[in-house]
Amino acid sequence: MTQQPLAYLFPEFLESGEARPIRILAEYLEPLRRFKDQRIQDTVVFFGSARVDSRERATRALRTLRARGIQTADEHYQEELNRSRKAVEWARYYEEARELARLLTTWSRTLPGENHRFVVTSGGGPGIMEAANRGAREAGGKTIGLNIRLPFEQGANPYITDGLHFEFHYFFMRKFWFAYLAKALVIFPGGFGTLDELFEILTLVQTDKLSKKIEIVLYGRDYWNDVFDLKPMVEWGAIAEEDLALLTYADTPTDAFELLRTHLVNHHVDPSIAQEAATPGIAKTRG
Numbered sequence: 001m002t003q004q005p006l007a008y009l010f011p012e013f014l015e016s017g018e019a020r021p022i023r024i025l026a027e028y029l030e031p032l033r034r035f036k037d038q039r040i041q042d043t044v045v046f047f048g049s050a051r052v053d054s055r056e057r058a059t060r061a062l063r064t065l066r067a068r069g070i071q072t073a074d075e076h077y078q079e080e081l082n083r084s085r086k087a088v089e090w091a092r093y094y095e096e097a098r099e100l101a102r103l104l105t106t107w108s109r110t111l112p113g114e115n116h117r118f119v120v121t122s123g124g125g126p127g128i129m130e131a132a133n134r135g136a137r138e139a140g141g142k143t144i145g146l147n148i149r150l151p152f153e154q155g156a157n158p159y160i161t162d163g164l165h166f167e168f169h170y171f172f173m174r175k176f177w178f179a180y181l182a183k184a185l186v187i188f189p190g191g192f193g194t195l196d197e198l199f200e201i202l203t204l205v206q207t208d209k210l211s212k213k214i215e216i217v218l219y220g221r222d223y224w225n226d227v228f229d230l231k232p233m234v235e236w237g238a239i240a241e242e243d244l245a246l247l248t249y250a251d252t253p254t255d256a257f258e259l260l261r262t263h264l265v266n267h268h269v270d271p272s273i274a275q276e277a278a279t280p281g282i283a284k285t286r287g
Contacts, residue, residue: 105139
């Protein structure tokens with residue numbers, strides 16, 4: 001008689017509908033173990049479009065397209081050219097996310113203690129996610145990528161710290177980890193996914209489902225003013241006037257960093273070291 005495997009080592013069972021609660025629990029417990037092992041205390045999450053490219057790559061693509069246009073009568077060329085020019089314009093958000101992550105990580109590494117504080121975290125993919133992980137890595141800090149496994153999604157970007165790249169099957173477990181450790185969010189220009197993540201956190205804050213103070217920074221006022229206006233929701237009575245104050249705005253990496261640092265020092269840094277933390281460069285940088 002063939003020996004029956006133990007249930008928790010039986011792939012056919014673990015991949016079945018009946019084992020779904022086990023898979024969900026695994027997406028809580030396995031990241032929890034790794035965060036403890038890597039001494040991650042809390043995070044700052046960057047959201048934004050996966051379609052934003054670096055200035056270098058966007059500029060190179062535009063040059064290539066222009067060179068092709070000299071040799072072709074493609075009727076769609078002008079449309080492609082306009083999109084490529086827009087990509088170069090959008091590249092500023094990649095570079096500014098990268099710089100903000102670098103500033104934040106450089107500062108956070110000066111905070112005393114054994115745990116890693118305010119670790120830059122992204123969805124682990126390309127675009128703004130890559131830029132955030134890249135800037136944090138360039139500053140010498142740890143950085144987290146919470147990727148989602150999708151049929152046609154690009155893989156994780158190469159700037160995530162070894163051991164801090166996570167792959168999720170369940171969107172809601174991924175969202176849990178975005179919210180659970182976060183002390184602040186920075187929302188760069190993005191699409192439906194970015195808006196989904198923004199309003200998920202906004203709802204949790206509005207309904208007091210988060211037991212901590214969390215700063216939500218919308219980066220790029222021109223973009224966000226074009227995309228949505230929340231004031232009519234106040235006028236219709238759908239939200240309260242004070243709910244508008246749940247969002248702050250920034251247009252430069254320096255301004256965004258100052259907003260984040262002020263919030264983090266005031267609400268999440270031990271008062272005994274708050275003054276030290278408020279002044280970059282005083283404390284010794286963590287190795």
